[in-house]
Amino acid sequence: MRNDSVAASAQKILGQLRRVVVGKDQVLIWVLATILARGHILLEDIPGVGKTTMALAFSKVLGLESNRVQFTPDVLPSDVTGYSVLQQSTGEMVYQPGAVLCNLFLADELNRATSRTQSALLEAMEEGQVTVDGISHPIPEPFVVIATQNPTGAAGTQLLPDSQMDRFTVRLSMGYPSPADEFSMVMDRQKGEPMAKLPQLLDRETLIAMQDAVASTYMKEAVVRYIVDLICATRSHPDILRGASPRATLAMAAMSKAIAQLQGRDFVIPADVQTIFVTTIAHRILMTPAAEGRGKTAEQTLRSILETVKPPSLI
Numbered sequence: 001m002r003n004d005s006v007a008a009s010a011q012k013i014l015g016q017l018r019r020v021v022v023g024k025d026q027v028l029i030w031v032l033a034t035i036l037a038r039g040h041i042l043l044e045d046i047p048g049v050g051k052t053t054m055a056l057a058f059s060k061v062l063g064l065e066s067n068r069v070q071f072t073p074d075v076l077p078s079d080v081t082g083y084s085v086l087q088q089s090t091g092e093m094v095y096q097p098g099a100v101l102c103n104l105f106l107a108d109e110l111n112r113a114t115s116r117t118q119s120a121l122l123e124a125m126e127e128g129q130v131t132v133d134g135i136s137h138p139i140p141e142p143f144v145v146i147a148t149q150n151p152t153g154a155a156g157t158q159l160l161p162d163s164q165m166d167r168f169t170v171r172l173s174m175g176y177p178s179p180a181d182e183f184s185m186v187m188d189r190q191k192g193e194p195m196a197k198l199p200q201l202l203d204r205e206t207l208i209a210m211q212d213a214v215a216s217t218y219m220k221e222a223v224v225r226y227i228v229d230l231i232c233a234t235r236s237h238p239d240i241l242r243g244a245s246p247r248a249t250l251a252m253a254a255m256s257k258a259i260a261q262l263q264g265r266d267f268v269i270p271a272d273v274q275t276i277f278v279t280t281i282a283h284r285i286l287m288t289p290a291a292e293g294r295g296k297t298a299e300q301t302l303r304s305i306l307e308t309v310k311p312p313s314l315i
Helices: 003-017 025-036 051-061 077-081 115-119 122-127 179-191 204-215 221-236 246-262 270-284 289-293 298-308
Strands: 041-044 066-070 082-087 092-097 104-108 129-132 135-138 144-149 170-172 240-242
Touching: 003 025, 003 051, 003 204, 003 246, 025 041, 025 051, 025 144, 025 170, 025 204, 025 246, 041 051, 051 066, 051 104, 051 144, 077 082, 077 115, 077 129, 082 129, 092 135, 122 129, 170 270, 204 246, 221 246, 221 270, 221 298, 246 270, 270 298
Parallel strands: 041 144, 041 170, 066 104, 104 144
Antiparallel strands: 082 092, 129 135
């Protein structure tokens, strides 16, 4: 698939999604870029701002088989990964697929689940498979997890493990709509539910072709070094207790390629890296207690790193 085809298809997809998710264009672009980069999305926000609606809209427009689990403390790991049952007629154990075996898995309020259940997603997100009773079961492609979580400290929530946070490509927040957008949202629903009118624009094969086009986007060695320099800067910054992992480096490269393709280019420029740096890395680093005491945030620190690490000059 040509890069202009990726950009043109993306614009059609975004145009349909805007009918359901009003006034959140930048969030829609981030989610679409992450899907094209074969990544996973964490949406952190208060309830009721449209996180679940957006996820379901993406699954419908992209033609993806989707499953949803509303996470509560009594959800078991087997609800996610599946389980084996004894078939009495043959005496063999038969695998019953869990909810995660789909194309788009919506993990609603993930941080209300127990740590054991949260960890059930780790293998699926990293390796595209689940292992039950020692047998691995592949998850169909394409595969993306869109997880929502309530803000830390909300009733009934607990922190996600660091290893799981690192597997989310981006962490996004939708926030409240503007008064004008909220007015439009109500008026649009006077004519019927917009979700019911969303068309399917892609099939799974077409989406995989778009993902392959993103993966093959050209990246010069100088741009790769720039990504590595930015990541290394997070590991030596005095305000950062724990810097970004090598997994974050790969995520930055994939997201830079996706942003380039959405802009109609088949090559990455430093500006693409700068665009995705904060959103891709902020949830992966741990600030020092002293920096937090001064009110320093991860986002502010990463923006200061962008100002100090010199980008390459591409001629």
